[in-house]
Structure formats: C-alpha cells, structure tokens
Amino acid sequence: MTPHARLNTAVLGTGPLGLDLIERIHASPYLNSPLVVGHRPGSRGLAQAADLGCVTRSGGIDAVLDADRSVDVVFDATNAFAHPAHWDKLADTGAILIDLTPTTTGTLIVPTVNGHQAAHHQHIGLVSCSGQAALPILHAVTSRHPAAAVEMVATAASASVGRASRLNLDEYLDTTQQAIRCFTHAPDAKTMINISAATPAPPFRTAITVITADPAPADDIATLTASVEQKMRALVPGYHVTSCTSEDRTVRVVVEVTATRSRIPVHAGNLEVISAAAIHAAEQRAQHQEAHS
Secondary structure, three states: OOOOOOOOOOEOOHHHHHHHHHHHHHHHHOHHHHOEEEEOOHHHHHHHHHHHEEEEOOOOHHHOOEEEEEEEEEEEEOOOOHHHHHHHHHHHHHOHHHHHHHOOOOEEEOOOHHHHHHHOOOOEEEOOOOHHHHHHHHHHHHOOOOEEEEEEEEEEHHHHOOOOHHHHHHHHHHHHHHHHHHOOOOEEEEEEEEEEEEOOOOOOOEEEEEEEOOOOOOOHHHHHHHHHHHHHHHHOOEEEEEEEEEEEHHHHHHHHEOOOOOOOOOOHHHHHHHHHHHHHHHHHHHHHHHOOO
C-alpha cells in the first residue's frame, strides 16, 4: 500500500489537551509528528512533549513562524484571548489553523454535521467542548423538527477545566450559543455550564432541551439520537446518550462523554470530544489534498 502524503503539524499549548493531540497526531496516517510550542521554556508540558519525541520550542506563535520546516496545520489549544493574534500572523502563510479555543472567527466545524467542509477552509473553529457534544444531536433533531427554542446545560468536572478555560467562560458560553443558533436556526437559544467539584469527579455531560414548533414523536427522536450516537462513537468511543424523551413539543436528551485515552482522565470527556474533532478536521484536509494532487 502506498503511504499517504503527510501534513506537517504544530501544536500551540502544552496542557492535557495539547498532549492528547500529540498522541493522536502520532497515530494518524496523514499527519507528521508535531512541533510543540509553549510560552515558557522548561515547562512541564514541553518536557512531556519532548519525551513523546516531539521537537519543542517556547515563544508562542512566533516560534511556529520561525520553525526550520514549513507547517501545514497548526492546532491552537491556548485560549480565546490569544487566538486572534495567532490567526493574524498565520493568515498569509497558507497554513491551516484549527482553533480549539471558544471563538467564532473561523468556519465552525462539527465532524458529523459538516465535517467535510473542513477540507475547504484555512481557518477552522471547533465551537467548544459542549458544542461538539451537543450539536450533533441538536442538528439531527431540529433538521426534522424545527425548533422554537433550545437550551443546553453542560456539566464538567472541576479537575477537567483548566486555567485557560476558566478565563474564557464568557467566550465559551457566547460561542456555543451562537453555534446553536447557526446549526439549528432556533430563534431562542440558551447555554449554561456547571463546573462540579464533586468527588468522585462526574463525567462530562450535556443536557439538551428542544421546544419544537410541532409535536415530535418519541420513536422518531429515539431513532435520530441513536443514529447520532453511533456516528459519534466512531470518533469518540465514550460518547453515550443516557436519556432521551419526547413529550408533545418538548424533547430532552442527555449525553455523557467519558474519556478513553491515556493522557486524559476518564471524567474529562470534554477534552476528548474536541481533540477528536480537531484531528478529524486536519485529516479531512489531508485526504482532500491527496485526492487532488
């Protein structure tokens, strides 16, 4: 079998999310081992990346621009405040920027909804962790049963919400809410998040409520959600629909995501679902380039 042409990658950010991206990149037949960039030289995250066989640099986005080799795809796992400057510096380079921070500046991609579009955009936004968990269900339900209103409440274990995520909570909520409106066309959308300090740490959970314009039969909703669950589990094995009800015009679905990977605690399904989406987007681009080369 002829090996695939691989894209050179870089990862901005050295927290658990960045380290999981490294492992996924190493396992991908389409992506080369990344340049891993942090802000502080000698940080624990950079040391761990080096132990995984990666070239490491400090200095942020400038270190990517000054790299010895060209970079085709940059994964931004920093924070929403830093991301716009990263795009400003990369826009003219031709590199693909995949944004794992909660901003709306890139084209919003959800793999099972519009994942094929990732091949055609240079700046890709992944909404948020809760967006990646909830939007596949919301899109499936509202495509069949138009929504009058949508509410999504996410619950994440405190230990899985890092400093950058806490700094970006307002952006997280705003971006997720905008994405819900975009993908469902619901005139009224509300998003909330609970950060739980419970012990043991609870799994990542999204509770979805849709008020439909007309009654939504329970058997139809069950079929739709089962189909989404199957597609999502191909990307995120720990994705489960744990509750699904429909009464008259009120649909309620609860999704839990548990992590199944070595670098992410089992309760941190929020990290796993967005990491999987990022790799899917990069591989879509690689496959498209290979098909048209």
